[in-house]
Amino acid sequence: xxxxxxxxxxxLANGAIYACVALALVMIYVSTDHLNFAQGEMAMFSTYLxxxxxxxxxxxxxxxxxxxxxxxxxxxxxxxAILRPLHNAPVLSVVVVFIGLxxxxxxxxxAIWSYLIKEFPSPFPKASFGIAGVIGPHQLGVVLVTLxxxxxxxxxxxxxPLGLAMRAAAQNPQMARLVGVRVxxxxxxxxxxxxxxxxxxxxxxxxxxxxxxxxxxxILLYAFASALVGGIGNPxxxxxxxxxxxxxxxxxxxxxxxxxxxxxxxxxxxGEKLTVALxxxxxxxxxxxxxxxxxxxxxxx
Amino acid sequence: xxxxxxVKGLKAFYGQTQSLYDVAFDxxxxxxxxxxxxxxxxxTTTLRAICNMVRSEGTVxxxxxxxVGQPTEEIVRxxxxxxxxxxxxxxxxxxxxxxxxxxxxxxxxxxxxxxLERVFSYFPRLKERVQQQAGTLSGGEQQMLAIARALMLKPxxxxxxxxxxxxxxxxxxxxxxxxxxxxxxxQVSILLVEQNAALALDLASHAYVLETGKVVMSGPSxxxxxxxxVRKSYLGY
Numbered sequence: 001x002x003x004x005x006x007x008x009x010x011x012l013a014n015g016a017i018y019a020c021v022a023l024a025l026v027m028i029y030v031s032t033d034h035l036n037f038a039q040g041e042m043a044m045f046s047t048y049l050x051x052x053x054x055x056x057x058x059x060x061x062x063x064x065x066x067x068x069x070x071x072x073x074x075x076x077x078x079x080x081a082i083l084r085p086l087h088n089a090p091v092l093s094v095v096v097v098f099i100g101l102x103x104x105x106x107x108x109x110x111a112i113w114s115y116l117i118k119e120f121p122s123p124f125p126k127a128s129f130g131i132a133g134v135i136g137p138h139q140l141g142v143v144l145v146t147l148x149x150x151x152x153x154x155x156x157x158x159x160x161p162l163g164l165a166m167r168a169a170a171q172n173p174q175m176a177r178l179v180g181v182r183v184x185x186x187x188x189x190x191x192x193x194x195x196x197x198x199x200x201x202x203x204x205x206x207x208x209x210x211x212x213x214x215x216x217x218x219i220l221l222y223a224f225a226s227a228l229v230g231g232i233g234n235p236x237x238x239x240x241x242x243x244x245x246x247x248x249x250x251x252x253x254x255x256x257x258x259x260x261x262x263x264x265x266x267x268x269x270x271g272e273k274l275t276v277a278l279x280x281x282x283x284x285x286x287x288x289x290x291x292x293x294x295x296x297x298x299x300x301x
Numbered sequence: 302x303x304x305x306x307x308v309k310g311l312k313a314f315y316g317q318t319q320s321l322y323d324v325a326f327d328x329x330x331x332x333x334x335x336x337x338x339x340x341x342x343x344x345t346t347t348l349r350a351i352c353n354m355v356r357s358e359g360t361v362x363x364x365x366x367x368x369v370g371q372p373t374e375e376i377v378r379x380x381x382x383x384x385x386x387x388x389x390x391x392x393x394x395x396x397x398x399x400x401x402x403x404x405x406x407x408x409x410x411x412x413x414x415x416x417l418e419r420v421f422s423y424f425p426r427l428k429e430r431v432q433q434q435a436g437t438l439s440g441g442e443q444q445m446l447a448i449a450r451a452l453m454l455k456p457x458x459x460x461x462x463x464x465x466x467x468x469x470x471x472x473x474x475x476x477x478x479x480x481x482x483x484x485x486x487x488q489v490s491i492l493l494v495e496q497n498a499a500l501a502l503d504l505a506s507h508a509y510v511l512e513t514g515k516v517v518m519s520g521p522s523x524x525x526x527x528x529x530x531v532r533k534s535y536l537g538y
Contacts, residue, residue, distance in 0.1 A: 161401065161402075161404075161405035161406075161407075164394075164398055164401060164405060165402060165405045167398075168391050168394065168398075171391050171392075171394070172391055174354065174373075175385065175389060175390075175391065176374075176391075176402075177372075177373040177374045177377065178352070178373065178377055178382075178383045178389075179402050179403045179450060179453075180377040180378045180403070180405075180406065180454065181374060181402070181405065182374050183374065
């Protein structure tokens with residue numbers, strides 16, 4: 001039982017990370033119809049920024065906030081400078097640019113900070129925190145930070161005029177222009193927010209996976225899966241999808257361990273959990289192609 | 302009466318295809334003007350050209366200021382509200398959000414609330430549906446919402462593209478009654494594009510007739526209404 005709870009807790013912590021990255025992907029997807037393949041590498045770069053600030057003597061939370069703000073600014077700049085000229089370009093050109101961006105972020109981080117794996121600190125107190133034996137302090141902290149970020153985004157998009165303008169621009173850019181919304185700036189702002197949310201995910205996960213330029217590769221894959229499971233056009237779905245995928249992969253490993261213990265037959269373990277989780281994702285998508293929470297738009301004919 | 306909108310030598314292009322040739326007309330301040338014409342005559346394109354939603358050349362002067370080539374959203378911010386063809390609403394947003402979006406740059410919350418109440422006084426039906434998703438409204442209600450949202454911009458000029466499109470005759474009468482009221486009480490000038498020429502000529506004081514991208518006739522509505530060619534081509538008797 002305790003092992004089950006442990007696995008569940010660590011699944012939720014991983015899921016929180018996937019949820020953030022999936023949300024970043026969805027935010028850009030709903031407003032541009034593009035999947036940003038470089039989202040993970042941008043988050044990795046942000047994580048290095050925070051590491052750099054810490055190595056210059058900043059405290060964890062100062063480095064965290066400065067890196068998140070810098071990521072926001074970088075996201076806006078990338079949209080304005082690189083993607084703006086491609087507004088009317090064919091999809092494949094944009095895909096190539098995303099892949100280029102991915103490679104650039106990766107090799108720039110490698111060139112500046114080297115490919116050596118670095119340890120990354122956790123801001124959460126070691127013992128006095130968390131429920132002993134079930135959920136570690138860092139895992140609990142990750143879930144809390146993620147929930148705060150998600151709550152902030154929810155309030156922003158749901159209740160502020162600027163959030164409303166961003167949703168309108170995403171849903172129907174031309175009509176948004178007709179009510180005076182500066183759609184181009186809304187897109188840039190969306191990129192900034194996505195980069196900032198990605199940065200949160202990167203900085204939170206680095207303590208678990210260690211810091212290196214390839215740290216986000218697997219996570220981006222999980223995030224894609226999460227976004228698809230939840231419904232790629234639905235931010236809330238992407239978040240829930242993230243938690244589902246996170247818990248699922250750990251449950252797969254847990255079930256494999258239990259079976260091995262009971263029967264001595266090894267079927268699945270930690271090594272196969274990604275594979276099995278993705279198989280389940282593919283299965284979900286064949287049954288429900290729009291994802292579990294994929295929006296079926298209400299439309300009158 | 303000074304012209305609020307002056308259009309001269311307006312040309313518009315979709316890619317390589319030119320669809321407007323030297324369109325010219327004036328909209329007097331406070332008046333209602335209508336653009337008539339068959340399908341493909343360039344009525345919608347004229348409205349789109351005024352808001353720079355299609356590549357255009359020529360002169361468009363609003364309140365004495367040349368606006369050709371400015372981004373659509375900046376033209377709108379000069380208080381030109383364009384109600385596009387079809388059901389011009391954000392279908393996944395609620396009725397209230399659809400209205401509030403038009404005032405999103407405004408900081409005074411009380412002012413926006415007053416504005417909402419004022420708009421609801423014209424469209425009481427929308428007030429009953431304020432939390433409903435716009436996509437679930439009836440066609441007539443969606444058209445009302447689109448006009449109400451335009452009103453939230455506190456426009457000086459409203460461009461209306463086929464507000465009667467696909468609606469039941471009674472609903473159309475209701476919408477046209479409200480348009481007249483808005484014109485009188487809010488001092489909003491209106492440029493109306495309509496297929497339903499009889500209805501448009503009743504509402505408007507001036508009319509321009511377009512044919513394949515050119516103005517072929519213009520004058521006070523009463524004169525245009527009695528013109529034999531117009532009667533045969535557009536009024537059908």
